[in-house]
Amino acid sequence: MxxxxxxxxxxxxxxxxxxxxxxxxxxxxxxxxxxxxxxxxxxxxxVGLTFSADEQVPAEAAALAAALDAARAAKDFPAADALRAQLQAAGWTVETTKAGTTLRR
Missing domain, CATH: 1.20.5 (Single alpha-helices involved in coiled-coils or other helix-helix interfaces)
Known part of the structure; x- marks a missing residue:
């Protein structure tokens, strides 16, 4: 062809x-x-391609991400790990850097 x-x-x-x-x-x-x-x-x-709009992070997930950042700042790594696991269980990809935590699906 x-x-x-x-x-x-x-x-x-x-x-x-x-x-x-x-x-x-x-x-x-x-x-x-x-x-x-x-x-x-x-x-x-x-050509038939579509783009999906970025999903907005719900307030509950944003609050968990903020708590994760606070736990990391306080060097409470077990709590930070638990918060990360909770976010991941809810389907979020969690990226944590020195600038803070970013959530995406």
Whole structure:
């Protein structure tokens, strides 16, 4: 079968646009970044790709993450580990750095 869609080239264009959008956003060129993001969504829609919106972290999970940070700051590592386990059991991926805890699904 011929490669009528040339999928690898199409994906390269999408990834290039993503790189350019990130560079524009980092440079503070919001107008250009928004244009590129709109183009990315348009291309993705044309090939049947959809993006899900980021899930908002519920207040209860955010409170547990804050408690985890407080436990770590107090060097209460057993409590921090228990809080991490509780968040993970609820389906959250927990990333803890010096800057604090980030939750994602």
């Amino acid at each position: 011929d490669d009528d869609l040339n999928t690898p080239s199409a994906m390269a264009i999408v990834f290039d646009a993503i790189t350019q959008a990130n560079a524009a956003a980092d440079a503070g060129d919001e107008g250009r970044a928004h244009q590129l993001v709109a183009a990315i969504y348009s291309i993705a829609d044309a």
